[in-house]
Each structure stands twice: as structure tokens, then as C-alpha cells.
Amino acid sequence: MSQENQPLVSIIIVNYNAGDLLINGIRSILNSNYQNLEIIIVDNVSTDNSHKKCKEEFKDVKLIENKINLGYCDGNNIGIQNANGEYIVIMNPDTIVEPEWLEELFKAHDEFGEGIYQPKILSLNEKGILQSTGNMIHLFGFGFSRDVGIVDKNQRNKIEKIGYAAGTCLFTSANTIKKIGLLDSFIFLYHDDVDFGWRGAQLGISSYFVPKSIIYHVKSYTLQWGAKKFFWLERNRKYCILTHYSKETIAKMKFTLFLTDVLVWLAYISKGFLMAKINAEREIRKNRDIIKKRQKELEDKKIISDLELIKTFPDAISISDNSGGRGSEFFNSMIVKLSKKAKKTLLS
Structure with a gap:
């Protein structure tokens, strides 16, 4: 797909004291094969100046500075409301992407149509260790990642339906978000992606895992298991x-x-x-x-x-x-x- 024919993709990153992780992530996004991008950083009152350093280095990044910490959900909602793209990516700041990550998501979208898509997520700090090959909803409201913590051997090598796409990196169209609605403000953070994918499923909008789209993620850089x-x-x-x-x-x-x-x-x-x-x-x-x-x-x-x-x-x-x-x-x-x-x- 030539750049002239590429639809605009708005990539929304909510930042809270992500430090150099944010800058490294933006750099990897800009090295993507897909180039028609709008990058929006929504900062939740960071004290490490990571958002300002990022804006200094990447002039074309759109920076939105919140006056209070609005959490993950409303932080992303502000980004969505200020996005111009036909397609939307919600992404964590502690991620690094492979150059072809977005092209593969588009290929999947072209094949399966309207839906919510996620890449294969590998650990940034543990070589070859999976964090998610698609996320699933449990009857009792638990949300979990498939294959978390195991070695990636390309076990799941086909695009397939899943319960919900991980909020670590979620790809869909702006039109689909209009149908499902914004992220739920009450949730604030954690389980936001479970809720979003569940609402989509209730409307007949499926979520998909795309194994050839690959990103790397630190995981829980703000709140560890506690x-x-x-x-x-x-x-x-x-x-x-x-x-x-x-x-x-x-x-x-x-x-x-x-x-x-x-x-x-x-x-x-x-x-x-x-x-x-x-x-x-x-x-x-x-x-x-x-x-x-x-x-x-x-x-x-x-x-x-x-x-x-x-x-x-x-x-x-x-x-x-x-x-x-x-x-x-x-x-x-x-x-x-x-x-x-x-x-x-x-x-x-």
C-alpha cells in the first residue's frame, strides 16, 4: 500500500511518568513501514517531564497535557476525541513495535472486516517470552492473556477470534469506536479492555489476534502486582x-x-x-x-x-x-x- 493510499491512523498513548520508555516507543513507531500516522500523547500530569522531552525530540507529535490525572480510560477518551484518523490505535507507552506491525493489522482488518485487533505481545525484557496471544473473558469476569509467560514458538500462527484485544495495543476503526462507545470512565484503569471488548461482542463486533503483527511490552511499569x-x-x-x-x-x-x-x-x-x-x-x-x-x-x-x-x-x-x-x-x-x-x- 503506497503512502498516498494509506488511511490516516491515530496512535494514542496515555503517559504517566514513562521516562525513556515513551521516547523509545515513539521512535519505534516512527520507524514503522506504515507512515501515514498521527501520534497523540495524552499526559496525566507526569512529574518526570517525559512528555515534554518527547515533544522536544518529535516535533510532529500532538501533546495533550491534562491538568489532573484522568486515568487510563478518560486519558484515552480525550485522545480519541482529538484524533483525526480513520483508524485508531490505543497503545501503552512502554512498548516497542516491529516495522511491519501496523501493516499486518491492516491485512487482518481487510480479511475479517470490522473488529478489534491486537498483535502478538512479547516481553521487552525477557527474550522470546510471550505476554499475550490474545486475551479471553471468563464467565466470572476475569480477563486474562493466553500463553502468558511461556516461550514463543509461533504456536498460534493464524489470525483467530479471541475474547478481547489487549489495551496494551488495540487497533480498530474510528467508526467501530463510535458504535461501541468510548472507554468506560468509571473503570479508570485495568479491565478497561475487557469491558470494551465485551461491549463489542454484545454488538456482534469480534476481537482478533494477529500473530504476524509483533510488539514488545515492559508490562506494569507504573503499578506492579500489589x-x-x-x-x-x-x-x-x-x-x-x-x-x-x-x-x-x-x-x-x-x-x-x-x-x-x-x-x-x-x-x-x-x-x-x-x-x-x-x-x-x-x-x-x-x-x-x-x-x-x-x-x-x-x-x-x-x-x-x-x-x-x-x-x-x-x-x-x-x-x-x-x-x-x-x-x-x-x-x-x-x-x-x-x-x-x-x-x-x-x-x-
Whole structure:
């Protein structure tokens, strides 16, 4: 595809003290084979001046400086609202791309049509180690990356449907975002991509993994696996359950959801994150009216039923060992049993 025929792609990067990772990432993007790009950096009040250094080095970058930290979701939403591209990429600042990454995403889009696409994501610091070959939604609201932590042997070498595209690098059209809607402001960060892909699936818009598109990612350069991260993950997991499922679906799953919650409580207590779980529960209860309103909005827009989507959800979850043990063998085996039990009730 010649540059004259290349549609404009707006690449949105939300930055918060990413340091040299941001500059290295922009440099790799500018070395892409695909050249008709608009790069938008949305800075969430960084104190390391990484955004200003980046603007000094790359004059054509569009810099938007927020007055307060708006989080990942609204940071990206501001970028989307200021984007001119026919296509949109949401990308983390701690990523490096291969030169052909965007061309491969376009090839996939040309073949499969409207959808949400993600590349193969490899670790930037651990050579040949996978971070994601596509992300999946679990019945109980967990989102997880396939093949995380294993050696890349090109195991998955075909474009295929997945549960949702990782927010680390997400490619779609501006028109698709209009249909699905912006990222959910309530979520703030973590699980934003689960929510976005789930909403897309409810509208019949699939997500895809593109193995020939390759990027490298540091992973969690701001929040490592700790209490704060677990708080956001659990708060937003429960938010997704309560907003994406119908009242009827939740009622049928009530017992298995309760047992899953017991498992999560035990996992958080065992890792010393009891207050993170308590605070997550408090946040959900405090925002019941917001959740109720959002659930109705999504239910009214839904084209694909809960039961149709649930059939595509895997029973097992896959979480790296450094996540604090939530992906332990015992936890996962119990989740598999509960998932199968819930599906039997729902689909019978």
C-alpha cells in the first residue's frame, strides 16, 4: 500500500511518568513501514517531564497535557476525541513495535472486516517470552492473556477470534469506536479492555489476534502486582459482571458467583491484600446507582445474548505466577469446576 493510499491512523498513548520508555516507543513507531500516522500523547500530569522531552525530540507529535490525572480510560477518551484518523490505535507507552506491525493489522482488518485487533505481545525484557496471544473473558469476569509467560514458538500462527484485544495495543476503526462507545470512565484503569471488548461482542463486533503483527511490552511499569493493582482488578471485575450480564443471568449464577467470591476473598487474604478486597467491595456498593444505570444502558443496546457469548468463554483462566498466586493450580481448578457448574445451569 503506497503512502498516498494509506488511511490516516491515530496512535494514542496515555503517559504517566514513562521516562525513556515513551521516547523509545515513539521512535519505534516512527520507524514503522506504515507512515501515514498521527501520534497523540495524552499526559496525566507526569512529574518526570517525559512528555515534554518527547515533544522536544518529535516535533510532529500532538501533546495533550491534562491538568489532573484522568486515568487510563478518560486519558484515552480525550485522545480519541482529538484524533483525526480513520483508524485508531490505543497503545501503552512502554512498548516497542516491529516495522511491519501496523501493516499486518491492516491485512487482518481487510480479511475479517470490522473488529478489534491486537498483535502478538512479547516481553521487552525477557527474550522470546510471550505476554499475550490474545486475551479471553471468563464467565466470572476475569480477563486474562493466553500463553502468558511461556516461550514463543509461533504456536498460534493464524489470525483467530479471541475474547478481547489487549489495551496494551488495540487497533480498530474510528467508526467501530463510535458504535461501541468510548472507554468506560468509571473503570479508570485495568479491565478497561475487557469491558470494551465485551461491549463489542454484545454488538456482534469480534476481537482478533494477529500473530504476524509483533510488539514488545515492559508490562506494569507504573503499578506492579500489589494491593493497588488488585483493588482495581477486583473492583472492575465485579463492575463488569454487574453491568454486562442481565438481571436474569446474574440470578441464575447467584450461587456460583458467591462461591467464586469466597475463593477471591481467600486469595486476597493469603497474599495480604484484605483491605484491597474490602475497598473494592465498598466501591461497588457505594456506586450501586451508577452500576444499575450502566447495566440498563448495555442491556438496551445488546444484540448478542448473554448465553450466546457465554458459550465462547473458556472455563480455565491463565494468570502468570507473579500475579500474587491468583492463578495457582488450586484456585484455577476450583474456578473451572464452578464455571462448568454455572454453564450447565445457564445453558440447560
